[in-house]
Amino acid sequence: MTSAHLATGVLSGYPPTGPGTGRYDELYDAAGAVRPQWEPVVDRLDELGAAGMRRIDSRVGELVEDDDITYNILTGDDPNAQTSSTARWRLDALPMVIDPDEWDRLARGLAQRSLLLDAVLRDFYGPQRTVREQVVPPEVLFAHPGFLRRAVGVRPPGTRSLFLHGADVGRVADGSFAVFADRTQAPSGVGYALADRRVMARAVPVMFRAVAPRSLLVFAQNLRLALLEAAPAGAEKPTIVVLSPGSASETAFDQVSLASSLGASLVQASDLTMRSGGLYMRSLGRMKRVDVVLRRVDAEYSDPLDLRADSRLGVPGLVELMTRGAVGVVNTLGSGLLENPVLHAYL
Structure with missing residues (x-):
């Protein structure tokens, strides 16, 4: 699989970071090819398309809400007397994949x-x-x-x-x-x-x-x-x-x-x-x-x-x-x- 393969997929707007830019690209290697650990993810993204990814993102949000995954925003400097407001946990539908x-x-x-x-x-x-x-x-x-x-x-x-x-x-x-x-x-x-x-x-x-x-x-x-x-x-x-x-x-x-x-x-x-x-x-x-x-x-x-x-x-x-x-x-x-x-x- 190469970056050319992605040009028609859901990641077509994703710009590969070439050598000499001073940045590391998680998805592409220096030659512009998809890193091996990402290939199963990219294949699935191509199958889903943009609309499919939006559905998954919505599904993740629903599951987070169903499981009541939250974090609290605290106010006040004294741990004995802090008050909090509840916020919904945010989880990216696209995983981070490491070799x-x-x-x-x-x-x-x-x-x-x-x-x-x-x-x-x-x-x-x-x-x-x-x-x-x-x-x-x-x-x-x-x-x-x-x-x-x-x-x-x-x-x-x-x-x-x-x-x-x-x-x-x-x-x-x-x-x-x-x-x-x-x-x-x-x-x-x-x-x-x-x-x-x-x-x-x-x-x-x-x-x-x-x-x-x-x-x-x-x-x-x-x-x-x-x-x-x-x-x-x-x-x-x-x-x-x-x-x-x-x-x-x-x-x-x-x-x-x-x-x-x-x-x-x-x-x-x-x-x-x-x-x-x-x-x-x-x-x-x-x-x-x-x-x-x-x-x-x-x-x-x-x-x-x-x-x-x-x-x-x-x-x-x-x-x-x-x-x-x-x-x-x-x-x-x-x-x-x-x-x-x-x-x-x-x-």
Whole structure:
């Protein structure tokens, strides 16, 4: 297939980006041919035509509405008292297709970056060798609002300090990928990705089967297993909860979708209490021990006793329980420090 083939199709108005323009073209290669991973999509687009694509776009919108996929637009600077208005999620009917080998290289690079950030986080809240040996200036650590002194010395759950890591990734002119920002405080998006995949499988089943994307369910299963491993020693059947700021949260749907996929309870601070040396959740009129908390509340608001006294989103005594190893909290408190863009110069 070549670009000439597309001239009579639905993409006839799409201008190939030739070599020397300083831009990377996702669809066409430097010779003007359609990249192999896009061929099943282009074939289907040619069959559908412009009218067919409009029908699919409308179908995607209907499915998004049927599944009530939303995000909230927040107003106000105080997380304790923000108000929100609901907006419908927008999902492009045309998928983004990446070559499998290229995706594997990207995945290896991101995994390497996550391991490096994990080591940096362990050092920042542990021996601080990077600062003492002048690898990183002290102000990068101590002057950043994400640094929580109370988290120094708190043992992270499981084998990693950085449990979830999101990255803003984009192409540069030569087609390679670059990370523009790291999301380590309480990364969101997994729930949306799972919901988006369900919508696309129903809206464009033929194209979906032709592209044969890798399953996201494997990721959800591995995430649940990793959460179970973050439970305190001795927990036979660990209970996992997703701690949410509430329905006014910007990504409230994402939190609901994620909790459902993990088979976990979605809770707010008012559902949890510290007693008998552990964290407990009110469930069906009784108290149930909680072993692992997937945190979607910003770290500084997670405990009004040890952190922000004005927080209404956190659980009193949570930091103490973490310090004693009585509950696993991920991402661990203080992980937002890694979002400091100045760190990019030293990684």
